[in-house]
Amino acid sequence: MTGPQPRRNVAAIPAYVAGKPPTVRPGMTSYKLSSNENPYPPLPGVVEAAHRAVEVMNRYPDMGSAALYDALSARLRVPVGDLAVATGSVALIYQLLNAFCEPGDEVVHAWRSFEAYPIAIAAAAATSVPVPVTADGRHDLDAMVAAIGPRTRCVMVCTPNNPTGPSVTQTELDALIARVPEEVLVVVDEAYVEFVRMDDRVDGVATYRAHPNVVLFRTFSKAYGLAGFRVGYAVAHEAVATALRAVSLPFGVSGVAQAAAIASLEAEPALLERVDALVAERARVTAGLREAGWDVPEPQGNFVWFELGERTAEFAAAADELGIVVRPFAGEGARVSVGEDEANDRLLRLAASFPR
Template sequence: MTFQHRAIIDTIPGYKQGKPAPQVEGQRSYKISSNENAFDPLPSVVDAIDSHALTRLNRYPDMRGWAVVERLAAKYGVEPENIVLGCGSTEVITMLVSLVAGPGDEIVYPWRSFEAYPIIVTGAGATSVQVPNLPDGGHDVDALIAAVNERTRLVIVNNPNNPTATSISDADARRIMQAVPSDVLVLFDEAYIQFNTAEGTSVAMDLFREYPNVVVAHTFSKAYGLAGLRIGYAIAPEDVIDGMRKVALPFGVTDVAQSAALASLDAEDELEARVEAIVAERDRVVAALQVQGWEFPQPYANFFWLPLGDRTEAAAAEFLKAGLSTRVFPGEGIRISIGEPEANTAVIEVCERLKTAGF
């Protein structure tokens, strides 16, 4: 960059958005690269947007998103003062990081994990302390604890972890809570919580009720299928929420997004049925791949991780040829979202071919 700027920004790796479905002559193609919900939006949600929000486009939204906040407070049995909305949970995490950390401060998180973490941390001028995952893709809890020191301002736990889809147990999450000083916040990023069927998993809201330093981040992007509208939220102690609101993007959460979120909270039964269908599809794919002889972490999200190492790019090319855009981490592995049933069947077929080819 030829203009005066913060040199640290040059070190930020650009966020790599999941690629769109490839164009393959004479063949249907699918985008399974961004952990989205493949179901179309619920008619009741579309209707809520049509009938309410679109008539108010000339007005700023309610900055605090009070109607949604109150609904969420009732759902979780907390005070509205414990909740802040953001443009997706990405913004909520950004608010939290800029609240607690700046130059000289450290933020500890597992790696690989959500690729926005290093971008957000570096953007705040703070230092990332990335703790490598265990060989099974799970958080290395002992190493996370050992990485905490007097410079630590935040510890992030991603459950289930993107991209490895692993879950952290309640016992391990409690070990982290016991080890971290009570004035250092611990963020539980639970973007995929609704898909987490792991027995004994940590549930951050339980910890929030027991510890003074827990922040929970949730989103409407995944199970609720509203990725395009950008709305998520954090649940945290009141003073943390106060601080986060100070650094929030003013009017960041649109009225359209708020209307859709409210309508989605009214349709939780329908959305739960969709989550069950996605989990069933995930389990179908996992079972088929295990029969084929693949070894990969048991997934507890709406995606799974194939640790392919140096064969990653070769395998990714086969998926592309079959009309499937996956999220490729060169030299490490491929993250595959659970998509339409036809897409999932195509994934199984590609994996079969890869196995036959010696992968």
């Protein structure tokens, strides 16, 4: 073949599969439960801040995101130099691997876990080392440690794990970090941290403070409801955070996104009341599923996981007929977001009627 050719690793990059929008059905309200979105609309103060930023869209945003860094620094009580913001926490995954992985270096991660991990690893010309989750959807941390080799540069810990739902405990995380070589980065991916309700929950900020090789990834997309604006941030010791900022896309976080994120931090008490409501609804859904005979993993995010194997597509089609769209993973299972009350009621009806 003649003409320019991309690097060989580009052909190996798997496609990211986004959650489908709901099917429009006459006379029926359809619901999207496929992307782990926050079902609540933005708070008025957040919308007003975004509108003010829109009025100056003819100007470039602050490339240094100074006001956002200051707000995050005050909220988390960490130095500004230990922060890096990007277009969603998924962008930080790409930045980290590009900054720290040479071609052929290895990245250990649970599987199934966040779909972007193998994509970003392949894009960095690194090698994915997937470690199967346990039967109840948890990270097999012993197996992950055993998978670390001389070329390992990073271990990804997704907690709560997307799409299966369970979180690691602080005790488990501490034991993992103690066994990881100090030159290997440990990423604690906390996209759903605000939804966690469990004993011995991870204190990510304290963990980063205690370990120079620990990096936290967080996002405004889920609990804060800014999925459409794409704002994520990392917390890491300055050398790592500096590397993340060095490989970031200039002007990557728009002025509107920065303004909305700052306003969301200011409105955090009201936003976290909504998170509490979603957690309560998650508990109702989980109890209903278990009453119907489903053995779902412990959900600590804003979603539940159905282990379905070859019946995954059938389950997704049945959900679609009821006006709810879920996220199927072919041959494995389906992830279903906790959404509006009516959408959750339909999920429970489906679970009660779907043959297992």
